[in-house]
Amino acid sequence: MEHIRLTAISLSLLLCTVSAFAQRHYENIPALELNYGTNLFGNAGNYYNLSFPDTSTGQAIGKPGLAILRSLTNTHNLPQVSTLNPEETIPETIHDKGKDFYVDGGYYRTLASNLKSVYWSIGLGGFIGTEYVRHPDKEYNFIIGPKLETELEVFILPRTALLARIQQHWNPLSIDKWNTVWNVGIKILLY
Secondary structure, eight states: OOHHHHHHHHHHHHHHHTTTTOOSSTTTOEEEEEEEEEEEESOOOOEEEEOOOOOOSSSEEEEEEEEEEEEEEEEEEEEEEOOOOOOOOOOOOEEEEEEEEEEEEEEEEEEESSSSSSSEEEEEEEEEEEEEOHHHEEEEEEEEEEEEEEEEEEEEETTTTEEEEEEEEEEEESSHHHHHHHEEEEEEEEO
């Protein structure tokens, strides 16, 4: 229910951007992006991202960043002693969530814009980091992979934009090899 409310607030703010004029495509303007989201499919979790877009070329944007994805499910069957018959064991299924901590980067290209406040981009990038799982033992795994994403930016103020993004991560070394993540966020131009 919380996700629906956050999405409704974000969409209503996106519709109130008639007089905002973006300066996103000016060259060499640094920015800071904060994002929150969750998985589209499977067990919902949390996704956090902090990015530093580089607008040195004007139309294309490089985005290095840091991210945490907490949504990977690891299922274990553990024996449990029955309370009625101590000699009988009943298998108990435990679902554990893993956490991915990684550094990511992407190259974005603007596909469509009204040149004032709305920009739609597509991005290609990659990530590298570690995955942490607690059960049955604490375990750290190396993760690396590519990602494909699309992003909508809507400037509500000259220096502030709301972001909506969908990302597809592919990680052959993870518990879940495919993660489709939606997220919303805010971008602040630093000039």
